[in-house]
Amino acid sequence: MRKADLVARIAEKTEIPKVDVLVTLEEFFKQVKDSIAEGENVYVRGFGSFIAKKRARKVGRNIKANRAIEIPAHYIPAFKPAKVFVEKVKTNLKVEEKEQKEAVSK
Template sequence: MTKADIVNEITKKTGADKQAVLNTLEAFMDTVKESLSREENVYLRGFGSFIVKKRAQKTARNISKNTTIIIPEHNIPAFKPAKTFTLSVKK
């Protein structure tokens, strides 16, 4: 499902204007991105959590040059679904 499909589904279910739904969806995604960039988790009860995970520093190999490189510690975004969300998908 694409963003356009999501906008169409919400428009059908709510009867709201398509452009308004698109703007709302864009604003939601921007807000989540900004919060995660500030290392603030986003919790949506009944849906899930957008969280920031820390990846530790590690050593990796560049096989083509046969060299070792160090990948520094960094943050990555992740999504953890709520229990009710997980159970509804398992059905």
Template sequence: MTKSEIVKEISARTGIDGKAVLAVVEGFMNEVKTSLGKEENVYLRGFGSFIVKKRAQKTARNISKNTTMIIPAHNIPAFKPSDEFLTMVKMGKQ
């Protein structure tokens, strides 16, 4: 499902104008990105958590050039679904 399909579905279910729904969806996504950029996790009860995972520095090999390189420590975004979310997906319910 794409963002535009999500917007259309929400608009159809709620009767709210598609442009307003799009603004809310994009605003939500921007807030999540901004929070994660500041290393603040986002918790949505019953849905899941957008979290920042910290990766330690590590040594890697470039096999085509036969060289060793250091990959510095960095943060990556991740999503951890709630138990309720996992149960719904496993059972195939809506």
């Protein structure tokens, strides 16, 4: 699903114009990005957490020059889904796999 599909679904279910949904969604994304960039995590109950994870310093390899390089410690954005979200995905995918197996066996 792309962003346009998501906007269309939300607009259809809420009967809010697509333009307004798009503006709201874009502002949500902007706020999440800005918050993470400032070191503030974003928690959405029942959905998950947008966090900044710290990567430790490590030694990498420049293959072309055939020498070791030091990669300094840095932060990366990450998403940690809520338990409710994880369970819903697991349950739905298990049902789908079971249906596929039954369809193949028939």
